[in-house]
Every structure is written in C-alpha cells, then in structure tokens.
Amino acid sequence: MTLSARLALSRGTFSLDVEFTVPTGTVLALLGPNGSGKSTVLGSLAGLLPVAAADVTLADRRLAGPGLDLAPHARRIGLLSQDALLFPHLSAVDNVAFAPRSAGQSRVRAREIAAQWLTEVDAAEFAKRRPGQLSGGQQQRVAIARALASAPELLLLDEPFAALDVDSAPAIRGLLRRVLRDGPTTVLVTHDPLDALALADHVAVLAEGRIVERGPTREVLGAPRTAFTARIAGLNLVAGVAVAEGLRTASGEVVTGLLSPDTVLDEAAVAVFEPSAVAVYPHDGAHEGSPRNTVETTVAGLEPHGPVIRLRVAGGPPWASGLSADLTPAAVADLALEPGSPVTLSVKAAMVAVHPAVD
C-alpha cells in the first residue's frame, strides 16, 4: 500500500508544507526536533487534524484531496503514540478486540483475533488484566497489538519509545522491528536517530514544517548533507553484521563495541559513535594503546562545526571512509592537519554502540 501525501497547513506562526511517498511495506522515519511539525503530519494523515490543503492517497484509495476529507474511522490507519492510551475500562484482550469488534466481528471471533495478536507481541499472559495493572512497557506491547489488530493499511508511530524507561525501550523497539518486517506501510515520527536506524528504510528530516533532507536512512544519518541534519544526527555509522565483540563489516574487519540489548547476533547492525569520541593521531605508526578500533586513513576535509573543527576522512579500509572526528582548533593546528594529511583514527570500544539496523 504505497502512501503518497502532500500536506499544507498553518497555525499561528507555524506553517507546514510537506510532500512524501512511502513505498508498500517500507518504513519512513520523519526525524526532527520538537516543534518541527512531525506530530502534526501524523495527525493530518490520520484525519484527526484539520488541514488547509491535503492530498493523501493510500494504494488506490484517496483519503483526502480537494473536497474530500475521509473521517478517521474510515481511513484504515493505525496510530500508536508514546502513551499507550489503552482504554482503562477494558481488559488488555478487550482493548485489542476493540478494532475487530468495530469492524463487525462477533465477540467470540474478535477475542480470538485479539488473543493471536497478544501472543504475537508476547503479552498473552496479560490478557485479562486492566491497563492500570500493567507496566509502561507491557501497556505499549498491548497498544501495538491493538493497532495491528485493526489490520491497518498504514501504521503511524508517534515517538513510540519516548515514554518508556531505558530498560523496556529496547525490547519494544525489537518487537516493532519484528512485526514491521512483514507489516504495513509505516510512518515513524521520532527525534532519536537510533529509532530511525533500527526501524526505517528511509528518513525525511523535518525542520520548521519543511523536509530539508531525505533518503535511505544510513546515507542520510551517516553523511548528512545539511548542517541541520548533521546537528541532530551527525553520527559515525559503520554498517555490518552483529557479532559478539561488536560488528563485522562487509570487508571482514571487526569494530569492537557494546551491543545494545535488542541486537541479534548475525543480523544486520550498525556501529554508532559520536565524532567527539574519535581520537586523531599523526600517521607515524608508533601509536599503541588501549583503543581496539584503530584505522589508518587520510584527511579529506575540515570544516568548523560550532566550537570545534569537524574532520572528515577518506581512504583506508572501506568502512573507515567518510568517518568524522571533532577536534579543537588548537589540536588541528598542533597536528598541522590539512586535506591529504595521513592520520590514524582511534575509538575506544566503550564509546561504540552496536544497534540493530534495517537491511
């Protein structure tokens, strides 16, 4: 169910004007800071917010267009927000059965469908409990089951991990990865680049109501083309496969790092570290020390980035190409760095986080 959407609205001084397409079965992440209009986009897609000009098509169904504005219940769009918003007066299983019931299924059949979805999200044991008796993570599991039980043609995720504590967020992220693999077309709204890495095929970066950059997730986040994206997502990303010590790149080198709890060994993953975690040494071959991740490469460019100088490298093993490091202006002067200078980069393993990624 390919989604194509164009939305325009203005509210006070804020105006939104975006256009995007999400191919069938893929996940688009809308990445942006608070107030950039991400949630407004979701509300408009779901039909919950009035839009000045909208043109939304899902597969061959027109949801909104000139003179047309389908009611939320007729859109077949599921919405999962950061608060689970389970109906407090219904048990978990009846929450999940709500959509099938609304679609006209019998009580018994709706409960069966609900039980299946609760099993799918590993929440079958909570079926009879009221939301008030469930933890935040358990509630979010049930909410995922409830959204999927409506068999949506488009799933909207609004910061689905933002309200979860650090212990349950990775588990829910892993669960969403699993159900979205063969799941519906999805739009994910988040301010966390790691959510986008874990779930999204494509990213669109939103700033003040406009999309400033878009493309495949790893490309956009690993090599931001705009300063804005670099600021919210300027991360070093190395793609590969998760192994016990960290990550094995396509060319066979191992980047040592810490595995995040939702990483699955031998599955696609990405090693993430901040440019400020990268140490730069002159290329004299004499460097030894604790950092496990050391690579010889060449300076490709230097540019100011706030108070620091961001250095980009090229050459060396394939995975090292395009990495960046932040240095103080004084360090750049001391090392006499300029494009073409040979350098050795090193990153402490403890600074490298290995996260699951979309293939």
Added chain:
Amino acid sequence: MLWFPAVLALALVVLPVVGLLVRSDLTRFPALLVTPSSLNALQLSVLTAALSTVACVLLGVPLAVVLARSRLPGVRLLRSVVLLPLVLPPVVGGLALLYLLGRKGFLGQLVNWLTGQQVPFTTAAVVVAQTFVAMPFLVVSLEGALRGSGDRYEQVAATLGARPWTVFRRVTLPLLLPALGSGMVLSFARALGEFGATITFAGSLEGVTRTLPLEVYTQAEVDTDSAVALALLLIVVAVVVIAVARPRSWEGGLR
C-alpha cells in the same frame, strides 16, 4: 490563623443540625413520621427526585458532551447559560417556568392544545421544576470530567475504525461513569431538597405536589414537632445519599 474561621464555618454547618436534634422529641419520632401525610410526602419526594434524576441524565449527558467537545463559537456563552439555574433563586426559576408552561405561557398553550392537559400544579410540574434546578450539577460534573480526560481516547478509538456512535457508546460513556455517578448523586440530592421552584410552579397539594420540604414547611405552621421530625428525616436521607455514593471529587481534589 485559618483555624478560627474554619471552625466557625464548620459550626455554621453542624450547629443548626444539633439545634434541630436538641429540639426534637425522639420518643415520639415514629408516631410523628408514620402519618399519612408524611408518608405521602416521602413517597412523592423519592419518586419525583428519582424521575428528575433520570431526566437530568437523559438530557444532561448529551448536553455535557456537546459543551465539552464542540468547537463552535458561542459554546462558552452557552456554558454560562447552563449554569443559570445554579445561581438563580429557585423562586424566580419557578415563576419563569410558570410563565413558560402556565395557562398563558406559549409552551403551556402548545402542550394544552396537543394533550388537553395543564402542566402547573401537577406531579409532572414537580419533576420539571426539580430537573430545572438539578441539571446543572450533573452537567458541570460531567463536563469537568470530559475536559479533564481530553479526547485522546476517542481519537484512538476512531483510528481503530470505530464510528462516532460506537466511540460514544464504548469509550466516552464508560469513561464517564464515575463522574456520572457523582453527578447523579448531586442531582438527586438537589431535587430532593427542592422547595422554591416547586411551590411557585407546582403548588403544595397533598399527595400530588407536596414533597418532603413542602410538608416540613406546611407542618412548621401547625405542628412544630412533626416538622422537626420530618426535617430530621430529610437530613438522614441526605447523609445516606452522600455516604452511599460519595462524589470522588469531594475527596482531596480530582482522583
């Protein structure tokens, strides 16, 4: 320094009841209460208060939902109009009802033409008067709850494919039940104690419109002991109502 006015306020509520208790002759209580006119009044009071509570629910719930959810301009003005019976002296409300539904009132003439019946000075008039004064309690209590919870649950329900009526029936209404309970208790208590609007609009006919408060008023002029006994009965009923279904909003704020 707050305790002095606080004690004074409490005394203002409690001492009159004590005064009534001191004045009453508890040994003659059963005999005073089990008179035909008292029993008539009690029966009529419970019946009319129950009927007007039902009317408050049937009319007040939709009104509260519309007031809380509607985004139309003018809703704020409507909200203050709904509170009118709350601040109006009940006697004035009763007069207003009389001139609307009375022999010469335009709605009264319509009802007379349609049914051949007069509204004033009937049991129906008692129910109308009680509903008029009691409904704001229900509406205010429901609207507060509706605004407090917002419409996020309703929005989720809509994205799950529920039509507006299903959303109302399966989400809005169940979430309102606690507030509905306390609103009903308040309305029932208000209807039970209603005096001014009733006596102006419905009069004081034994067995037809003479509810407990009106009976107390009538007896106070002829048989004080009986009036005191009835008054105590009203107090007992009020305390029982509050104890049985204590509105949650009275206990340390919302929730």
